[in-house]
Amino acid sequence: MATLYHIYISPKSGVTNEQIEKKMDLALDWYKYGNNCWIVKSTSDPAKWQTRLKPLVEPSGTLFICKLDTDQRQGWMPKKFWEWLKSDA
Secondary structure, eight states: OOEEEEEEEEOOTTOOHHHHHHHHTTSSEEEEOSSSEEEEEESSOHHHHHHHHHHHHTTTOEEEEEEOOOSSOOOOOOHHHHHHHHSOO
């Protein structure tokens, strides 16, 4: 069963958005909603995501990964975001 994770990644110098997207493509699906903020649908756990993303971050970047519970949510986001969040992808 897929789990939603929030991932904040500020890569080390020289890492491109394409490199980050290539790693995010390992998820079942993902949605980028800010410069460094992603939501991923994945069957992998946070430790696996850290292993995948760590080379893009160390030694000078930052990385935060946490399980996302959307049962209680509020906010003002584009319609496309809400449709993605409700999808079964």
